[in-house]
Amino acid sequence: MTDLTARTEFEAPPAFDPSGGKVTATPYHRTRGMVRSVVKHLLLLAASLVMIYPLVWMLVSSLRPTDVIFRTPGLWLNDLYVKNYTEGWNALAQPFGHYMINSAIVVIGAIAGNLLSCSLAAYAFARLRFRLKTLWFSIMLVTIMLPFQVVVVPQYILFNQLGWVDTFIPLVLPKFVATDAFFVFLMVQFIRGIPRELDEAARIDGCNHWQIFTRMMIPLMIPALATTAIFTFIWTWSDFFTPLIYLTSPESYTVPVALRSFLDSTSGSNWGAMFAMSIISLVPLFLAFLFGQRFLVKGIATTGGK
Amino acid sequence: MSVLSELSHIHVDKARSAEDRRAQRRAAGRDNKSGYLFLLPWLIGLFVITIGPLIASLYLSFTEYSLIQPPTWIGVDNYLRMLHDARLHNALRVTFTYVIVGVPLQLILALAIAVLLNQGMRGLAFYRSVFYLPSMLGASVAIAVLWRQMFGVDGLFNQVLRLFGFEAKTGWISDPRYALWTIILLHVWTFGSPMVIFLAGLRQIPGMYYEAAAVDGAPRWRRFTKITLPLLSPIIFFNLVLQIIGAFQSFTQAFVVSNGTGGPSDSTMFYTLYLYQRGFGEFEMGYAAAMAWLLVVIVGALTAINFWASKYWVFYDD
Numbered sequence: 330m331t332d333l334t335a336r337t338e339f340e341a342p343p344a345f346d347p348s349g350g351k352v353t354a355t356p357y358h359r360t361r362g363m364v365r366s367v368v369k370h371l372l373l374l375a376a377s378l379v380m381i382y383p384l385v386w387m388l389v390s391s392l393r394p395t396d397v398i399f400r401t402p403g404l405w406l407n408d409l410y411v412k413n414y415t416e417g418w419n420a421l422a423q424p425f426g427h428y429m430i431n432s433a434i435v436v437i438g439a440i441a442g443n444l445l446s447c448s449l450a451a452y453a454f455a456r457l458r459f460r461l462k463t464l465w466f467s468i469m470l471v472t473i474m475l476p477f478q479v480v481v482v483p484q485y486i487l488f489n490q491l492g493w494v495d496t497f498i499p500l501v502l503p504k505f506v507a508t509d510a511f512f513v514f515l516m517v518q519f520i521r522g523i524p525r526e527l528d529e530a531a532r533i534d535g536c537n538h539w540q541i542f543t544r545m546m547i548p549l550m551i552p553a554l555a556t557t558a559i560f561t562f563i564w565t566w567s568d569f570f571t572p573l574i575y576l577t578s579p580e581s582y583t584v585p586v587a588l589r590s591f592l593d594s595t596s597g598s599n600w601g602a603m604f605a606m607s608i609i610s611l612v613p614l615f616l617a618f619l620f621g622q623r624f625l626v627k628g629i630a631t632t633g634g635k
Numbered sequence: 636m637s638v639l640s641e642l643s644h645i646h647v648d649k650a651r652s653a654e655d656r657r658a659q660r661r662a663a664g665r666d667n668k669s670g671y672l673f674l675l676p677w678l679i680g681l682f683v684i685t686i687g688p689l690i691a692s693l694y695l696s697f698t699e700y701s702l703i704q705p706p707t708w709i710g711v712d713n714y715l716r717m718l719h720d721a722r723l724h725n726a727l728r729v730t731f732t733y734v735i736v737g738v739p740l741q742l743i744l745a746l747a748i749a750v751l752l753n754q755g756m757r758g759l760a761f762y763r764s765v766f767y768l769p770s771m772l773g774a775s776v777a778i779a780v781l782w783r784q785m786f787g788v789d790g791l792f793n794q795v796l797r798l799f800g801f802e803a804k805t806g807w808i809s810d811p812r813y814a815l816w817t818i819i820l821l822h823v824w825t826f827g828s829p830m831v832i833f834l835a836g837l838r839q840i841p842g843m844y845y846e847a848a849a850v851d852g853a854p855r856w857r858r859f860t861k862i863t864l865p866l867l868s869p870i871i872f873f874n875l876v877l878q879i880i881g882a883f884q885s886f887t888q889a890f891v892v893s894n895g896t897g898g899p900s901d902s903t904m905f906y907t908l909y910l911y912q913r914g915f916g917e918f919e920m921g922y923a924a925a926m927a928w929l930l931v932v933i934v935g936a937l938t939a940i941n942f943w944a945s946k947y948w949v950f951y952d953d
Contacts, residue, residue, distance in 0.1 A: 483689075614771060622767070
């Protein structure tokens with residue numbers, strides 16, 4: 330599936346209606362088709378409601394005192410209990426913004442690392458011919474499926490001996506050596522959809538591979554790079570396991586670890602403030618989803634196709 | 636092409652004759668230097684961050700190591716210990732339940748909604764966003780916090796039940812009979828990402844197949860089982876394999892919901908959570924490494940079985 334090359338057209342053409350739009354010409358069929366459509370929409374709307382309600386309810390509840398949260402399943406707000414936010418913001422050793430900044434540093438580092446290292450490797454796999462390429466490519470595909478727990482213990486020992494525990498280095502450095510092989514694969518798929526004639530023309534004009542890569546490939550790969558950046562953002566922002574084992578002092582906590590230590594310290598008594606900080610931690614994810622959705626959908630379609 | 640079909644088609648690249656091979660080698664020689672230069676960061680990562688640690692953890696699995704003193708060789712003791720570790724067996728049971736129930740439920744829901752949405756619906760973009768959003772948030776601690784509230788004794792779920800006149804006094808999170816099921820539910824809630832993959836696959840099915848079937852008067856269900864399912868089978872296979880691998884590694888939700896304990900009474904003790912407790916709680920690095928290798932063997936075996944079984948149900952039309 331290489332239709333990523335249609336860069337301006339993100340929505341695929343309307344699918345053919347398998348319910349047989351073309352044979353429902355008679356009034357009887359038309360009515361039946363309408364009833365069917367109404368039923369379908371009701372079903373989907375009900376499903377949407379069930380899916381989204383908890384999120385909306387958490388947002389509304391973050392503006393209620395804790396005792397009200399535990400009695401009110403509805404969404405009606407009598408007044409805005411903003412105290413949850415001010416309390417939650419200052420509930421830990423550092424103001425919550427501190428952990429947001431930590432997370433932002435890690436996320437930016439991870440995005441930069443993935444964009445750089447994965448695009449280099451992808452260009453090699455998609456365009457260059459070199460010895461043992463098939464072998465390396467197969468290994469790359471296998472590492473996508475390798476459970477990371479099997480390498481986490483020695484990695485921890487390694488980073489511990491280098492004195493990097495409780496720094497952001499173990500969270501960011503691996504991204505600069507393309508350990509998120511999934512994105513290498515995503516970019517390989519994308520580059521395969523770019524006509525080779527472009528490369529050949531550039532070769533004839535005397536460009537070397539580095540020039541082709543930096544001047545031609547990178548600009549053409551922007552949709553794939555955007556997909557990578559957004560996925561990296563979402564996954565790194567919510568990553569819990571890695572910061573949990575590497576970040577030991579509260580000053581270096583990222584948002585997920587801070588949230589969890591908040592949950593621990595209040596032992597679930599101040600749910601209002603918990604919800605408020607949870608909502609704050611979800612806002613960047615939500616925005617990334619909102620503005621990046623088309624890239625996510627497109628990217629996932631490229632790698633998941635047959 | 637997905638990761639999986641790439642893997643199974645990899646031999647196609649091989650040259651057929653000696654002549655081809657020579658020609659290929661000649662051609663291949665051309666970019667050797669640039670090829671390896673571009674690949675350098677990835678190669679460093681592969682050896683330093685992946686293969687090195689992979690070998691090291693195999694070695695460590697035969698040692699006792701607490702980070703303070705150098706590892707001491709104890710042979711297969713860690714593996715023997717796993718045979719008698721009742722908590723490990725429980726963790727395997729919990730994880731298998733989660734995978735065997737959660738993954739198919741999630742995929743069936745994803746497929747059903749994708750098929751529904753693919754029928755030229757109005758508001759497709761809206762529904763897709765609504766269903767996709769939870770899968771982008773689902774891995775976060777914030778959602779696990781929400782789940783803890785929702786399925787507590789006075790949580791949202793019981794409040795809603797009370798609205799409908801139920802007594803609803805069960806603490807779903809604190810009752811060992813139900814705690815795991817709340818996490819399975821959370822997994823099902825994130826059906827959006829396989830759904831998006833299914834949707835992309837459904838759009839690749841040429842409309843003429845359905846037109847021909849409609850002309851022949853094939854009923855709807857027939858069209859689904861005879862056209863949609865076979866043509867979508869590579870994507871179902873892709874989702875199945877990747878979701879199983881992913882589900883075996885679930886950690887965050889069980890950790891937050893149970894406050895890191897895997898409780899109540901180990902009912903949410905996922906395999907990775909137990910591994911974390913042994914390795915990073917008790918610093919039994921050798922035992923944790925052995926557990927990690929068992930995980931790789933299990934996941935690898937299941938993936939191999941999946942690949943083998945795919946011969947009988949996955950249909951490649953190329």
